[in-house]
Amino acid sequence: MLAVVAGCGSSETTTTGEPGTTGTTASGTTDTTESTGPVKVVVAQGVDPTTMDPHQQRETPTVNVLLHIYDPLLERDGQDPTKFNGVLATGWTQVDPTTVEFKLQTGVTFSGGEPFDAECVKYNVDRLLGLLPGTEPALLAYQFGPIEGAEVVDAETVLIKTKAPDPLILGRMALLYMIPTGSVDADPEALMSEPNGTGPYNLVEWDRNNQVVLEAKADYFRGAPTVDELVFRTISEASTRLAEIQVGNVDIITNVPPENAAEVSSQGNAEVKEVPSSRVAAIWLDTLGDPILAKKEVRQALNYAVDVDTITQEVMSGYGLPVATIVPPYWVGYNPDMKPYAHDPAKAKELLAAAGYPDGFETEMLLPRGRYLLAEEVAQAIAADLAEVGVQVKLDAVEFGVFAEATQARQIPGMFYAAWGEPFFNPGGMLEVAVKSGTDGFSWFDNPEIDALIDKALSTVGDEHVKGLQEVEKAIYDDPPFIFLFAQKDLYGVSNRLDWSPRSDEWIILYGATVK
């Protein structure tokens, strides 16, 4: 043991002689940032990006890197997620229920010198949907199902056509990052490790499973970024990310566990910032296979039995926002008249008795371990609440891979816990897949009237669409497919020197951020 300490001391002398890269050595955290060298920001994520091709990916950590290299036509607003701001588009109009016209920026070029124009937008849509000769849809195409194609009007005007009226069209287009015309014709994998975008940064180095280094483009068309160098480090261990933000080696960490929130600021280098997320937690009820849960009164009773307010306050330390159904206030289609089920065990017992179960019943809940914010603690609190009205729930916590396989194979016990991420800030996707009847998706529910309401809401755009969603919300409140819970809040550790706010869509956009 003695020798271990000695070995440590002798090597320490070698560290002091090491050339100091700005702000990365453990000792020089606050003083080095005041030097006049290039401004560098380090983001720590749990997993590595999977590719540098923006059409062939599905994971947020990958998007967070790529959105600095590529640009979309438009971007979701950081403050109000139901609004959009133009990036490569200067404006857009819904010319008819199935067509949106985009006006484009002129004079923008890719890092490789290729021009950006309407033809390029069409190329991107064709490539994504697999409409280019001899190609298949790209990985990201699953978000673009309703899109029929793009039509070039002139160099700076393009039409995006959908097969039917699509209320989510703008949100979809915000996911499409533009690659140069013809860039993947000769080699479909040309962009996998060598990106080429119009965005504010260029790739310098991608050391797989370790880090991605980006450098600012001085001639970026929206103005050069103030952060010169952007580093995305892969640190899969949560406690290590926490230690790195404490000492100030990294500037942003994601998914801070609520129980560790206080530690982030313990060294005075960083603080916790919270933001309501696009993830809504609920307990899915097997209304198709379980004769007890098929009864509406039973499902209402379960909703009355669970004390969501106390759970979000006590178990989640306030990092959850109770919702009436599945629509938080900052989503499209939020119905301000709806209030969450009250916590009323007496009423729950009454309803259970009316349904023929005065003494309750036994059931089982499947939940994925380590996937959703405090899921195991929340599930235990819910089980305790349900036990009070006589419903005995056996918790079955499994690794996420096992959970995913069980739900896809539709082999679930009476209920399961999940938090649904809805990138469009619109309940449409969840209603379509997790509420509407059909065994192809994620729904264990069948109510033809609600199906019709969902179809109506999702086949309209504008105000009619919003009204339709509000009607659906009322209907599923009365005939609940779930035990309704809360919208999660996301916790970030952000260094004090960085002026940046987290977004509800989990995207980390550092263009526009400044370092003090």
Place this chain on the structure above:
Amino acid sequence: MGRYLLRRVLQSLIVIILLTMIVFVIARLSGNPVDLMLPMGASAAQRAQLTQDLGLDQPWPVQYVKFIGKAVQGDFGQSLRFRAPAMELVLERLPATAKLALVSLILAIAAGIPLGILAAIRYRRAGDYIVTTGVTLGQAMPSFWLGIMLILVFGVQLGWLPVSGDEGLSSLILPAITLSIVPLVTIAKVTRSSMIGTLPQDFVRTAESKGLPWGNVVRRHALRNALIPVITVIGVLLGGLLSGAVITEQIFAWPGIGSLTIQSINARDFPVVQAVTLITSTIVVGANLLVDLSYSLLDPRIRRS
């Protein structure tokens, strides 16, 4: 000697093939990458398409034979997550792990042997008890706990050393210490017991009675003989270093094959898991083979048996 060598090499090959088979089956039993790659509520058609694209629609034996057939030609398949050659990903990461394992082993030898000697020459006295207690504590410490403690003390509280990543020599210190504990403990224990067995032997007493300085007796006469079992155990420890690297690399975000293994298992990235297994099992089996062969060079009796 030629036949013995051939037999041992063949045995090693069979072990490696069996290992790939076991990992192949266990990986597939543990879950399906398709369910993890598709969003919640993807349609059955999307799942079928992706399953087919990834070649997972065929029966396991067919998949395995195809895997072996291609592996023999040097093609270990594409990573399902990165869509890049699996073996390339593993080999890219191998130097980082090799560096960490080597430094840890050197640390373990440099500290373990002196500690073992110290305990032996102070047998059943204070020095022995201190070393033995320390070694037992070291053995009882889970490496993830030790790693996090080292980070909190030297990285966060004192700020002397980097918390994680690979930014040169200083980054190597904490993970190397963490990884060296298990082999250090083993080496110290083996050295101690081997020295305890050697010190009372006649040739040591003779050397001592000739009036040679005590330090010389220990170093040149006792230690040389006592080291043979220690060298054996170092060969065996290599496997432990590689498996220990999985946890250590995860904690320190060290970009080696250990952290790649965890990510690949979580994503059910079968080709990468298979490539990692193949590489590590080849290294471990190869190291053991070399140790065995070195015995037979030293001791002719083993060759004949």
